[in-house]
Amino acid sequence: MKKILLADDNVTDRVLYRRFLGNQLGHESLEFFEATSGEDAVALYEQLQPDCMLLDYNLQDMDGLAVLEECRRRTTNRVMCVVMITGSGNEQLVVQALNGGAADYLVKGQFDRDSLNKTVRHAIEKTEWQQYQTRYHGELQSINQQLRDSLAELTDTRQQLQIRNQELAAINQALARTNADLDNFVYAASHDLRQPVHNLQGLFDELRRAAVFPDPEDAQVLRMVDVSLQALATTITDLATVVQEQRSSGTHAVEQVAVPEVVEDVCSSLRPQIRSTNAQIHLHAESLREVAYARANLRTILLNLVSNALKYRHPARSPEVTIHCYQVAGKPVVEVQDNGLGLNLHRHGPELFQLFRRFHPGIEGTGVGLFLVNRLVEAAGGRIEVESQEGVGTLFRVHLG
Structure with a gap:
């Protein structure tokens, strides 16, 4: 179910948008919400977090750019999906809207049912892809931080071993073997990220088995955590497979x-x-x-x-x-x-x-x-x-x- 917010003070235009979009967009059903002022549009956007907002530039209390800016200010952690609808093809206004966070724009009186559907669908797809990239980059940054921490620990350990090796000549051969093991561990660290994730999955399974959650919504949260852990584990496993295949493909x-x-x-x-x-x-x-x-x-x-x-x-x-x-x-x-x-x-x-x-x-x-x-x-x-x-x-x- 996709939520569509229609922000327009003209009731005729809102009826037209509903009729053009119909009840379904691709494979998704649509649920419409309406705002007749810029203040209402900002409040509803923050409350509903709709999948797309059709925003009229000429609202009675504030213009569309101000609404766009306020919505962006209140949704700093979420990619916005807004299609600005202008009364004319003013290029400067279009540039300001796109720079302000709008995914696309339409000119009143110059679009039909098909172009409106395509524009909204493409805006939603673009926004969902950007949201996916944001989530993935966050996960990747977390993994990179773990790698940096591991490599920092390894570097520190190697320095200590080198100092110890110089001081204790009698155990030089043992320290050399240790250094070789540490060199191998630098490569293995990128693959062994799977183990912490597997541990988390085990702890999560034990928590789910042993704990009692009275709130029905907790079950949904547990499912979301489980899906996220499985997705992260799959990503790390697949990346390790790529690295291993590339290292061994020539052998x-x-x-x-x-x-x-x-x-x-x-x-x-x-x-x-x-x-x-x-x-x-x-x-x-x-x-x-x-x-x-x-x-x-x-x-x-x-x-x-x-x-x-x-x-x-x-x-x-x-x-x-x-x-x-x-x-x-x-x-x-x-x-x-x-x-x-x-x-x-x-x-x-x-x-x-x-x-x-x-x-x-x-x-x-x-x-x-x-x-x-x-x-x-x-x-x-x-x-x-x-x-x-x-x-x-x-x-x-x-x-x-």
């Missing part, structure tokens, strides 16, 4: 790999997801059953692509994943095709393989899988082609090298 030996065996291994690892979604996995490798490739890397590539096909399945049908293996100009190609949600390549294509890029915010994920797949394929001299259609499905065509 995997190339061999003749039987594609059906790797697919069977992948399906075995994903069996719980396959069963829970009633998925069908089909393999067509009649023309090419073996490829010369690093087995571990091929497994990682197929595991991520098939896992994504199950994760981003279409809610109206069971997942159906088809894997083709064949040759093009003497080079092996593996295709993974699904019937899932698909995506808009025109809009998201350039960002598809970038780290932390996600295109279905309603589904849990970290945006690491495709980045890792692309890195492994490119490291072996290959490339990936993608075909996708929203609501129909996606095809990844992996040229192995």
